[in-house]
Amino acid sequence: MPCEQFVAFQDDRGVHDGNSKCGCGRLSRLQVAGKSGKVKSRGLHYVCAMGGCGFYAPATDDRGEQYGLSEGLLDMFVQLKLI
Numbered sequence: 041m042p043c044e045q046f047v048a049f050q051d052d053r054g055v056h057d058g059n060s061k062c063g064c065g066r067l068s069r070l071q072v073a074g075k076s077g078k079v080k081s082r083g084l085h086y087v088c089a090m091g092g093c094g095f096y097a098p099a100t101d102d103r104g105e106q107y108g109l110s111e112g113l114l115d116m117f118v119q120l121k122l123i
């Protein structure tokens with residue numbers, strides 16, 4: 041495990057049955073992209089839940105477009121502990 045990783049997830053927030061498996065063979069974690077100036081919605085994506093590998097996969101709809109959350113929806117998702 042690379043030591044430059046600053047990752048210490050201790051809960052299973054965002055880890056749902058049906059998520060893709062990461063390189064460690066575990067369920068990945070659904071996350072939302074960090075806030076960045078011009079982007080209105082934040083992209084949802086899956087990452088390694090344990091930080092043990094560099095797994096990354098965008099969460100996409102049927103058309104292959106990445107799901108995005110507006111700030112309002114983001115608050116709701118966080119409160120519901122979906123992400």
Ligand SMILES: [Zn+2]
Nearest residue numbers: 062064088093
């Ligand atoms: Zn992994």
